[in-house]
Amino acid sequence: MSTKTIIVDGNEVKTDKEMLIDAIKDIGIKVPSLCHHPDLKPWAVCRLCIVDVDGKIVTSCNTQVREGMKILTHSERILDERKMNLKLILANHPFACESCIRNGYCELQKLAEEMNVKKEEIQGETRNLKSDYSSLSIVREPNKCILCNRCVEACDKQHISILEYNGRGFKTIIGPAFDNILSNTPCVSCGQxxxxxxxxxxxxxxxTREVMHAVNDPTKHVVVQIAPAIRVSVGESLGLEPGTVLTEKLVTALKMLGFDAVLDTSTGADLTTMEEAHEFIERLKNNEKERLPLITSCCPGWVNYCEFFQHDFIKNMSTCKSPHMMLGALIKTYYAKEKNIDPKNIVVVSIMPCTAKKNECNRVEMKNDLMRNVDYVLTTRELASMLKMTGIKVDQLQESAFDNPIETASSAGVMFGATGGVAESVLRTAGFMLTGKKLKKLEFESLRGMKGIKIAEADLDGKKIRVAIVHGLGRTDDLLKQIKSGEVKVDLIEVMACYGGCIGGGGQPIPTTKELIQKRMDAIYKIDDNSELRTSYENPNIQSAYYKFLKEPGSDISHKYLHTRYFTRDPYNP
Ligand code: SF4
Ligand code: SF4
Ligand code: SF4
Ligand code: FES
Known part of the structure; x- marks a missing residue:
């Protein structure tokens, strides 16, 4: 990108940014925007980002920087017009901020405050459209929609494309075609x-209400588990620096909220690693060409996508349940026995960066002994709202340890939170299972980072494994086409539906941008750098669980509780 010189509010500025909104932001001026998101294509419909360029009003989000441009970012005319545009958006918005789930982190509410625009200034016609509660993961409230197109673009980027414009003018509704409800579509629940x-x-x-009800029920023993990605992201919702690691303080906070026990889903990820590494080695040893490459299965967004759109690859999927489901199954069996608690009285709550896991925990395959492995899934945002509601200041708390007898997790399990982390964890353990020794080098740097598709060869002290890592379902579609055509040949594929992996999950704090995802990722790898327990097979709690209950990876009992099945699903008749 070449450097250009532009004049912003009378000051000469050099910029290498492509779009005007970014060039202006770079010099410390925030141009208001609603339809623009830094990670999506510009749509330019809200007209809040207008600036004056050489006497003409243009939208800065879709205007490319040109040499010598003269820009006024806040002339009287610009401020007046922006204000009018915002008033028009607000005119038919059902202002119910006090009772709204986004109260406090709504971009429209924030801009109205910053631009000093009152709802009452223009009264327009409001709409009385039905909300869509049909999905187990996602709720649509079209009355609140400002037609910004971001969701349409986010869904298109995932190659799902079920959101679109229905109707025209004031009657426009963004949603599934023909005003269908989400549960009648192949929505994969990714939450993007x-x-x-x-x-x-x-x-x-x-x-949150159902969970707090369970927490307050004295007959229930409520166990909460926190996903790897939560510890490095929830702080953002509480006003802390991105990448702040809150693991042990979160344990204290969750105890204060009333949970009876707090466990780490990273321990479940250690279990997934053991089972998946074993499964991978078995497929390699038995030369199961039909079922190789093995594709990871811990992302329910990807599982849904595969079942709807990638039927040829169902046989390649690992049969492992996702880490929180494995841990849920272990809580209602091994933990219950060790603690002498009737599993029927145990409620398992998972706090996840993920909306797809809400849908996953309702699958019939995620039940054992007529009990769900996990009863409720809350997102990072829901956790943040509970903490705000109760006034618990996580950063000011003492640290506490997770509860025994499953209190330890390896940092390999924590790496599940970032793209590439699942494969790296599995390879560390597969290396041990193949050679009987700890790998000389545990880090697989070529599998890390934000590159969309990474293809690399991992050296397990002599045994070469070809690996592909992909995050985002659109790119997964691209990669699987290359696998089918034979252009790419690998042994193991890690798929994560969300950008950056779970750290960019659909349930994560808003905003989530590439820069924020990178900071969360750095924090995850720092945990690994500083850890003394960096492999799943060395986790003493996992060793005990196998010794006392599961026997060995791939055993009948492991298969009963820790593995699952997949089905082809018709996207036109879900
Ligand atoms: S539902 Fe979609 S179009 Fe409507 S405000 Fe939200 S992102 Fe924008
Ligand atoms: S959850 Fe994912 S698949 Fe479903 S509508 Fe949203 S972006 Fe599309
Ligand atoms: S990448 Fe993580 S957050 Fe996103 S759908 Fe998959 S499991 Fe959920
Ligand atoms: S942010 Fe540019 S038109 Fe909406």
């Missing part, structure tokens, strides 16, 4: 639409 919506028109299905 909710993550990118500037208002509360698409959100996660909130279950």
């Amino acid at each position: 639409c909710a993550l990118h919506c500037p208002v509360a028109a698409i959100t996660e299905r909130n279950q």
Whole structure:
């Protein structure tokens, strides 16, 4: 990108940014925007980002920087017109901020405050459209929609493309075609639409009330588990620096909220690693060409996508349940026995960066002995709202340890939170299973980072494994085409539906941008750098669980509780 000179509000500025909105932001001026998201293509419909370029009003989000441009970012005319545009958006918005799930982090509410615009200034016609509660993961409230197109773009980027414009003019509704409900579509529940919506028109299905009800029920023993990605991201919702690691303080906070026990899903990830590494080696040893490459299965967004759109690859999927489901199954069996608690009285709550896991925990395959492995899934955002509601200041708390007898997790398990982390963890353990020795070098740097598709060869002290890592379903579609055509040949594929992996999950704090994802990722790898326990097979709690209950990876009992099945699903008749 070549450097250009532009004049911003009378000051000469050099910039290498492509779009005007970014060049202006770079010099410390925030141009208001609603339809623009830094990780999506510009749509330019809200007209809040207008600036004056050489006497003409243009939208800065879709205007490319040109040499010598003269820009006024806040002339009287610009400020007046921006204000008018915002008033028109607000005119038919059902202002119910106090009771809205996005109260406090709604971009529209924030801009109204910053631009000093009052709802009452223009009264327009409001709409009385039906909300869509049909999905187990996502709720649509079209009355709140400001038609910014971000969700349409986010869903298109995933190659799902079920959100579109229905109707025209004032009657326009963004949603599935023919005003269908989400449960009648092949929505994979990834939540990328909710993550990118500037208002509360698409959100996660909130279950905090049900969870607090269980917590307050004295007959229930409520165990909560926290996903790897939560510890490095929830702080952002609480006003802390991105990448702040809160693991042990979160344990204290969750105890204060009333949970009876707090466990780490990274321990479940250690279990997934053991089972998946074993499964991978078995397929390699038995030369099961039909079922190789093995594709990871810990992302339910990807599982849904595979079942709807990639039927040829179902046989390649690992049969492992996702880490929180494995841990849930272990809690209602091994933990229950060790603690002498009737599993029927145990409620398992998973706090996840993920909306797809809400859908996953309702699958019939995620039940054992007539009990769900996990009863409720809350997102990072729901956890943040519970902490705010109760006034618990996580950063000011003492640290506490997770509860025994499953209190330890390896940092390999924590790496599940970032793209590439699942494969790296599996390779560390597969290396040990193949050679009987700890690998000389545990880090596989070529599998890390934000590159969309990474293809690399991993050296397990002599045994070469070809690996592909992909994050984002659109890119997964691209990669699988290359696998089918034979252009790419690998033994192991890690797929994560969300950008950056779970650290960019659909239930993560808003905003989530590439820069924030990178900071969360850095924090995850720092945990690994500083850890003394960096492999799943060395986790003493996992060793005990196998010794006392599961026997060995791939055993009948492991298969009963820790593995699952997949089905082809018709996207036109879900
Ligand atoms: S959850 Fe994912 S698949 Fe479903 S509508 Fe949103 S972006 Fe599309
Ligand atoms: S649902 Fe949200 S993201 Fe989608 S168009 Fe409406 S306001 Fe924008
Ligand atoms: S990448 Fe993580 S957050 Fe996103 S759908 Fe998959 S499991 Fe959920
Ligand atoms: S942010 Fe540029 S038109 Fe909406």
